[in-house]
Amino acid sequence: MSDLFKRWQKRREEVAVEDKQQQTAAELEQIEQQLAQQKAEELEAVEEQGELEPLPDPDEIEEGGSFADFLKEGVDPLQRQKALKALWSQPQYNVTDGLSEYSLDYAAQPLLDSDVAAELTQKVFRFANEAKEALEKLDEKQRELEQSEPQLLTDSDHDENTEAGESSTPERPTDPTI
Structure with missing residues (x-):
């Protein structure tokens, strides 16, 4: 029974594809007819206006x-392309504005002397x-401070300093630049 359903489903898909193909073919034929009709109308309009005048040579237009x-x-x-090329090559359209940095050749840079290179490097890495x-x-300064730390006070020195109002720990400078 399932074989029957598979065949039926397959045939149903084939019919749907055939319908779409027929529909697109009919649409294409209709579009072609419209284009042909438009071209015929354009030709009639041109014939009504008379024959087209021959176009001058684009290079000879002042x-x-x-x-x-x-x-x-x-x-x-x-x-048309030849005429546009002739138009844009006329002097009034062929003016550069002087702002064409992109036209400079940066690949051909002169080599720097060693003195100039050293000076440039010094300026760049100054900070x-x-x-x-x-x-x-x-x-x-930190090494100097470590080397010049005061000797440990003896007990007798400690007693004399505390009686005089001095603290038992030596004071260190608080200036961070030292």
């Missing part, structure tokens, strides 16, 4: 002349070098 005839319907695309020097100075 500066500021009209290229409007080349942009009308029914003009050969190659002829990094200053920070490194400041850290080195701080490390030196």
